[in-house]
Amino acid sequence: MIKPLTWTADQSKVTLGALRAIATSCGTVDMSSAEKELIDGVRINIFDHPEITDAEENVHVQGDDLAAVLQDPEHKSRAAQLIALMPYAARPYDNDKLHTSERFIEAIGETMFEMEDFLGARAKHSKTMEYCMLRKMGPQIFTNTDPDFVHAEMVKLLNDAEGNAEELERYKSLAGYPAGSLGKAYFDFYAKFGWPLPGDPKWISEDITVRHDLIHVLCDYDITIDGEFCVSGFTAGNSEKFDWMIAMLGFTPPYVSTGEQYSPGDFTKAYARGKTATHSFVDEWDFWPRMMHPMEDLRTEYGI
Numbered sequence: 001m002i003k004p005l006t007w008t009a010d011q012s013k014v015t016l017g018a019l020r021a022i023a024t025s026c027g028t029v030d031m032s033s034a035e036k037e038l039i040d041g042v043r044i045n046i047f048d049h050p051e052i053t054d055a056e057e058n059v060h061v062q063g064d065d066l067a068a069v070l071q072d073p074e075h076k077s078r079a080a081q082l083i084a085l086m087p088y089a090a091r092p093y094d095n096d097k098l099h100t101s102e103r104f105i106e107a108i109g110e111t112m113f114e115m116e117d118f119l120g121a122r123a124k125h126s127k128t129m130e131y132c133m134l135r136k137m138g139p140q141i142f143t144n145t146d147p148d149f150v151h152a153e154m155v156k157l158l159n160d161a162e163g164n165a166e167e168l169e170r171y172k173s174l175a176g177y178p179a180g181s182l183g184k185a186y187f188d189f190y191a192k193f194g195w196p197l198p199g200d201p202k203w204i205s206e207d208i209t210v211r212h213d214l215i216h217v218l219c220d221y222d223i224t225i226d227g228e229f230c231v232s233g234f235t236a237g238n239s240e241k242f243d244w245m246i247a248m249l250g251f252t253p254p255y256v257s258t259g260e261q262y263s264p265g266d267f268t269k270a271y272a273r274g275k276t277a278t279h280s281f282v283d284e285w286d287f288w289p290r291m292m293h294p295m296e297d298l299r300t301e302y303g304i
Contacts, residue, residue: 006048007046007047007048007049007075009049009052010069011047011069011070011075011079012043012047012049012052013052013056013057013058014058014061014065014066014069014070015047015066015070015079015082015083016039016042016043016047016052016056016057017056017057017058017059017060017061017065018061018066018079018083018086018104019038019039019042019057019082019083019086020039020054020057020058020059021058021059021060021061021100021104022083022086022087022097022100022101022104023035023036023039023086023089023090023097024059025094025096025097025100026059026060026100027059027060031090032089032090034089034090035086035089035090038085038086038089039057042082046082062107063103063104063106063107063108064107066079066104066107066108067107067108067109070108076108076109076110077110079108080104080105080108080110083101083104083105084101084105086101087100087101127204127208128208128209128212131204131208131209132209132212132223132228135193135195135196162201163199163200163201163202163203164198164199165199166199167198167199167206168197168198168199168200169199170199171187171197171198171199172187172197174186174187174291175187175191177291177292178292178294180294180295180296181291181292181293181294181295182214182217182218182287182290182291182292182293182294182295182298183291183292185217185295186213186214186217186291189213189216189217190213193223198210210287211281211282211285211287212231212235214281214287215231215234215235215238215281216231217295218281218295218298218299218302218304219231219234219270219273219304221234221270226263226266229263229266229267229270230266230267230269230270231270232267232270233266233267233268233269233270233271233274234270234271234273234274235274235282236271236274237270237271237272237273237274237275237276237277238274238275238277238280238281238282239274239280239282239283240280240282240283273304274304276303277302277303277304278301278302278303279301279302281302
């Protein structure tokens with residue numbers, strides 16, 4: 001289940017207040033458009049309380065206020081994860097916002113130690129989504145060295161990448177795989193858009209994006225905003241560890257849930273598809289032994 005079945009108005013207001021407090025450093029700075037979009041996405045699509053106004057999201061909410069309203073373990077855990085994600089909605093990351101987030105998490109009885117794996121997975125999946133957006137901008141993005149560019153961290157990773165000739169040749173070999181096989185479909189997916197293959201100096205790491213792109217291929221999701229949401233939803237349902245966190249990343253920029261191209265129904269359907277699959281493709285799937293197999297056979301075997 002992506003979320004508790006219901007969030008009361010009071011639970012929603014106090015948690016939204018905490019998110020707004022983090023985004024504004026307790027009312028001392030203006031939040032960015034990315035932070036506002038994330039909070040709006042949570043309010044509308046997670047809490048299901050579109051009637052709550054900005055004024056009801058108290059930026060001066062205290063940890064004790066949060067603890068008084070969030071009593072059950074399920075809502076505490078989910079609120080803590082939302083709060084842990086909030087400081088990462090906009091770059092560059094702000095230490096004051098991180099510390100405010102930590103104080104709220106500790107106030108409701110959660111610990112940052114318990115969040116370590118969660119935040120580590122957040123960083124990985126966030127990079128995957130950011131790279132997906134960057135490569136759609138075309139080859140020119142890979143030579144952008146502007147230190148003030150909004151994607152400067154990702155661009156630095158790309159600029160520092162040295163490539164792996166042996167890995168690149170292995171992925172190039174997929175061009176000769178049988179038509180209809182997973183490997184050939186993966187190669188064709190990249191060739192269609194002129195994207196660099198894993199091992200190329202313009203590639204970061206196969207661990208960050210290959211499984212993500214294999215979901216695009218296996219599930220036939222396109223690279224529109226809605227298609228990326230579907231991959232995020234499938235991944236959330238299919239993960240054995242971080243389903244809520246991955247789902248929430250689908251609500252963060254550049255794939256914000258308030259965008260016109262976002263279909264909540266498609267996202268939920270993709271989540272259910274990932275949840276009911278017979279195999280997990282997200283965390284540690286060893287995909288190479290399956291690259292020669294026909295995709296239709298794999299879809300039947302995996303129940304997708």
